[in-house]
Amino acid sequence: MRFFHRGELVEIADPASTRTVLDWLREDARCTGTKEGCNEGDCGACTVVLAEKRGEQLHYSAVNSCIRLAHSIHGLALWTAQDIAAADGTPHPVQQALLNQHASQCGFCTPGFAMSLFGLYQNQVCQGKQVTREDAQEALSGNLCRCTGYRPILDAATQMQSLPQVTLNEADILSKIEHIALMEQGVEADFSYNAPTTLAELLAQRATQPQAQIVAGCTDVGLWVNKLHKDFAQVLDLTRVAELRQIRRDSKQLVIGAAVTLTDAFAALAKDRPALRRFTQRFAGAPVRNSGTLGGNVANGSPIGDSMPLLIALQAKVVLASVRGSRELALESLYTGYRQNLMASDELLTQIIVPKPEPDEFLRVYKISKRQEDDISAVCLAVQLQLRDGMVAQASIGVGGVAATPVRAQQTEASLTGQTWNAATVDTAAATLRDEFQPISDMRASSDYRRQVLGNLLQRLWLQSQGESNVSLDDLTLEAL
Numbered sequence: 001m002r003f004f005h006r007g008e009l010v011e012i013a014d015p016a017s018t019r020t021v022l023d024w025l026r027e028d029a030r031c032t033g034t035k036e037g038c039n040e041g042d043c044g045a046c047t048v049v050l051a052e053k054r055g056e057q058l059h060y061s062a063v064n065s066c067i068r069l070a071h072s073i074h075g076l077a078l079w080t081a082q083d084i085a086a087a088d089g090t091p092h093p094v095q096q097a098l099l100n101q102h103a104s105q106c107g108f109c110t111p112g113f114a115m116s117l118f119g120l121y122q123n124q125v126c127q128g129k130q131v132t133r134e135d136a137q138e139a140l141s142g143n144l145c146r147c148t149g150y151r152p153i154l155d156a157a158t159q160m161q162s163l164p165q166v167t168l169n170e171a172d173i174l175s176k177i178e179h180i181a182l183m184e185q186g187v188e189a190d191f192s193y194n195a196p197t198t199l200a201e202l203l204a205q206r207a208t209q210p211q212a213q214i215v216a217g218c219t220d221v222g223l224w225v226n227k228l229h230k231d232f233a234q235v236l237d238l239t240r241v242a243e244l245r246q247i248r249r250d251s252k253q254l255v256i257g258a259a260v261t262l263t264d265a266f267a268a269l270a271k272d273r274p275a276l277r278r279f280t281q282r283f284a285g286a287p288v289r290n291s292g293t294l295g296g297n298v299a300n301g302s303p304i305g306d307s308m309p310l311l312i313a314l315q316a317k318v319v320l321a322s323v324r325g326s327r328e329l330a331l332e333s334l335y336t337g338y339r340q341n342l343m344a345s346d347e348l349l350t351q352i353i354v355p356k357p358e359p360d361e362f363l364r365v366y367k368i369s370k371r372q373e374d375d376i377s378a379v380c381l382a383v384q385l386q387l388r389d390g391m392v393a394q395a396s397i398g399v400g401g402v403a404a405t406p407v408r409a410q411q412t413e414a415s416l417t418g419q420t421w422n423a424a425t426v427d428t429a430a431a432t433l434r435d436e437f438q439p440i441s442d443m444r445a446s447s448d449y450r451r452q453v454l455g456n457l458l459q460r461l462w463l464q465s466q467g468e469s470n471v472s473l474d475d476l477t478l479e480a481l
């Protein structure tokens with residue numbers, strides 16, 4: 001496998017299929033400036049920046065190197081905190097701003113912060129776009145600092161754009177990345193890690209190697225490697241398949257390829273439904289969203305996964321494909337039990353199809369978690385209503401955290417549909433919603449809390465539909481357990 005690092009093409013011969021980028025950096029390349037904190041995508045100490053060719057340009061993403069497989073950066077460019085200063089040691093504006101603002105104390109988290117800021121610098125400052133404090137908060141949402149405090153770091157983020165600009169020689173990087181693709185032609189793939197580039201090839205390999213571990217962004221699988229010490233004799237990486245990385249839209253629907261990153265998929269969803277933006281920012285932190293895919297979230301099928309309640313409420317469909325053909329089904333009917341689904345051993349999830357909003361759509365999504373960012377839901381509720389002439393013409397409701405799979409609240413939908421949209425209807429529906437599921441008690445919330453909060457959220461939605469609430473529950477964290 002080959003990638004661009006420090007001005008050169010680096011070639012690694014046959015890394016183990018589960019070797020991570022962080023292990024390669026620290027143990028093989030001895031680039032120990034990149035730190036290991038949690039080793040599970042939660043702290044951001046290991047953040048590096050990757051660049052890929054998009055059209056004729058480079059697109060930069062800050063990602064967690066601890067849960068990113070080394071093979072997955074083939075054909076990309078890589079930067080760590082040790083690679084951004086000038087050759088004579090002059091700090092990069094990101095580093096200079098962190099110094100100027102005294103934004104580091106013990107320094108353990110600082111390489112990760114510097115790299116999240118470097119990604120922001122490349123994508124915004126170098127493109128002539130102003131970095132706001134909000135942009136900085138979003139870019140740093142996956143980086144934890146335990147001693148300095150975030151104010152000086154955020155000050156550095158907004159100061160970096162006022163320092164003399166430093167640009168990369170992108171033409172050289174692009175030509176080297178393109179050269180990797182040319183070198184690949186006619187070369188046999190490594191059997192233990194296959195990353196086909198067309199859907200036909202992918203499905204053919206899936207059919208002949210049903211035992212291979214499917215990997216997309218690796219933000220779930222990476223934890224199985226690091227924390228459960230899983231090893232895979234064969235990996236099938238689907239992120240290089242062009243068809244799976246496309247987003248298409250027409251007047252009726254948005255079609256999102258399964259390997260589209262969460263960052264890009266959420267941007268596409270929020271383009272049609274701007275109210276979703278805050279909710280999508282509450283999914284993990286930016287580096288996880290930059291690697292993780294929408295297809296991975298749906299296929300993994302965690303009962304506390306966040307995109308599924310939303311997609312169920314939006315009446316999304318999924319496409320499953322194999323060499324035998326493809327089939328389309330409602331997202332909620334994909335799941336058969338705890339992390340079990342209808343996919344046959346030769347099938348893969350290839351697309352998520354989301355209908356465009358109707359003019360009278362009223363949509364709200366609530367994530368209840370202990371922290372604003374980088375936290376898993378205790379409960380997630382997504383409600384889509386069509387309100388016509390004061391009546392609920394149609395209701396669709398997706399819920400997470402209340403059953404073994406993400407679910408549709410069919411009884412509650414029935415209690416709303418065809419009713420006058422008023423407080424009495426909502427009281428009845430809230431009572432139905434509280435009784436519709438029997439959630440478990442766990443470290444995130446008790447069963448009673450989950451049931452209670454579901455009904456409360458529906459009440460909140462009613463108030464919001466009346467314009468009576470100043471409090472945005474989109475921002476609610478779980479404070480009182």
Ligand SMILES: Cc1cc2nc3c(=O)[nH]c(=O)nc-3n(C[C@H](O)[C@H](O)[C@H](O)COP(=O)(O)OP(=O)(O)OC[C@H]3O[C@@H](n4cnc5c(N)ncnc54)[C@H](O)[C@@H]3O)c2cc1C
Pocket residue numbers: 040041042067213214215216217218219220221222223238258259262282283284285288291292293294295296297298299300304305306307347348349350374375376377
């Ligand atoms: C720090 C951290 C925070 C997180 N926060 C959240 C959160 O707030 N909300 C949330 O919902 N999740 C969260 N996650 C979980 C994770 O990021 C998501 O589930 C993500 O969408 C998984 O996508 P991926 O591409 O990384 O999947 P991978 O890890 O590559 O794969 C996950 C599973 O899906 C299978 N798979 C992937 N793609 C396909 C496909 N196209 N067809 C068939 N099978 C497939 C894989 O074989 C594997 O079993 C978090 C994870 C971390 C590490």
Ligand code: FES
Pocket residue numbers: 035036037038039040041042043044045046047064065066067
């Ligand atoms: S070491 Fe904590 S996110 Fe990677």
Ligand code: FES
Pocket residue numbers: 103104105106107108109110144145146147148
């Ligand atoms: S400077 Fe010590 S953890 Fe951030």
